[in-house]
Structures are given as C-alpha cells and as structure tokens.
Amino acid sequence: MDKQKKKTKKIAKPLDESRAKRYTCIVCPTCCELETDGIEVNGARCPRGERFALQEMVMPLRFVTTSVRAQIPEGTMMIPVKTAYPVPMARVFEIMKEIKALRLSEIPPIGAKVTAGSAESPTEWIVTGEVE
Numbered sequence: 001m002d003k004q005k006k007k008t009k010k011i012a013k014p015l016d017e018s019r020a021k022r023y024t025c026i027v028c029p030t031c032c033e034l035e036t037d038g039i040e041v042n043g044a045r046c047p048r049g050e051r052f053a054l055q056e057m058v059m060p061l062r063f064v065t066t067s068v069r070a071q072i073p074e075g076t077m078m079i080p081v082k083t084a085y086p087v088p089m090a091r092v093f094e095i096m097k098e099i100k101a102l103r104l105s106e107i108p109p110i111g112a113k114v115t116a117g118s119a120e121s122p123t124e125w126i127v128t129g130e131v132e
Contacts, residue, residue, distance in 0.1 A: 013040040023056050025049040061086035064095055068114065068125065070104040077107060080129035081114060087123065095123050107131055 016037040025032040027048045034043045036053040044050040055061060063086050067078040087095055098117040107130075108114065114125045 010042075012042045015040055015042065021057060023053055025052050027052045060089040062089055062092065063087075064092060065128070066096065066099055068099055068102050068104060068116075070107050070131070072105070072107060077131045079104065079107060079127055079131060081125040082128050084113065084124040084126050091121075098123060099125065 015035060016039070019037040020035055021037075023034045023036070025034055025044065025048075028046070030045055030049075032043050032045050032049045034041060034049060034053040036042070036057055038054065038057045041050045041053045044053060063083050065080070065082040067080050070077045070079050081099070083095070095117070102114070102116045104114065108127045110127055110130055112127045114127065115122045116125060117123045
C-alpha cells in the first residue's frame with residue numbers, strides 16, 4: 001500500500017499590515033517569499049525561514065566574504081577569508097575598510113582566525129582557502 005503524504009498549505013496568519021514587510025529568505029535554496037510584521041511570519045516553509053524573517057525585521061545580519069592581503073618575501077598574495085559570525089549589515093562598509101587596511105606578514109593555514117579592526121569593535125575572520 002502506497003502512502004501518500006498530504007500537502008497541506010499553512011494557513012496565513014493575520015499580520016499588522018501597517019508594519020508588515022516582505023523578504024525573500026536566503027537561508028536555503030528554496031527562497032521562500034516571506035511576509036512578517038515582527039510577530040507573525042507567513043510564507044516560511046521551515047523554522048529557519050521564520051527565524052530569518054524575524055531577525056531581518058529587527059537587525060539584518062550577513063556573513064562577509066572577501067580577501068586579505070599577505071605581504072611575504074615571495075610577493076603579495078590575496079588570502080580568501082570570511083567573517084567568523086554574521087555581522088550587522090549597517091557595519092559591512094566599515095568592516096570592509098578595516099580588512100582592506102590589514103596586511104598579513106605570513107600565509108595562515110585554512111581555518112586560522114585573523115582579527116581586524118579597532119580594539120573597541122574587532123572583527124574576527126576565518127581563512128577559507130590556500131594560496132599555492
């Protein structure tokens with residue numbers, strides 16, 4: 001006997017239309033179209049989408065992926081890095097200025113942590129690739 005899963009569409013929750021915002025979820029490849037008022041979320045197919053929408057409403061966070069310059073005796077190399085944790089979108093340009101100013105004196109191994117920025121608000125980066 002074949003068991004067929006019933007696809008049940010989630011019932012849309014009532015939202016405060018004056019506060020409601022729309023987002024496209026970027027947590028997984030499904031890319032759900034979300035709508036939230038900060039309390040309820042409609043359109044999420046998984047709990048991660050609901051958390052994403054609520055976080056976007058309060059303070060959007062992103063991982064930043066870039067490269068940092070390593071000046072070694074053989075020449076200048078670009079080392080791929082990403083932030084160790086999501087950072088507020090409002091700080092992305094500030095963080096990019098900090099990493100642009102950073103110069104490494106050696107090539108760190110994959111997974112090594114590098115710190116850039118001021119002592120008050122340092123940003124931790126993780127090396128994500130090797131240079132041959």
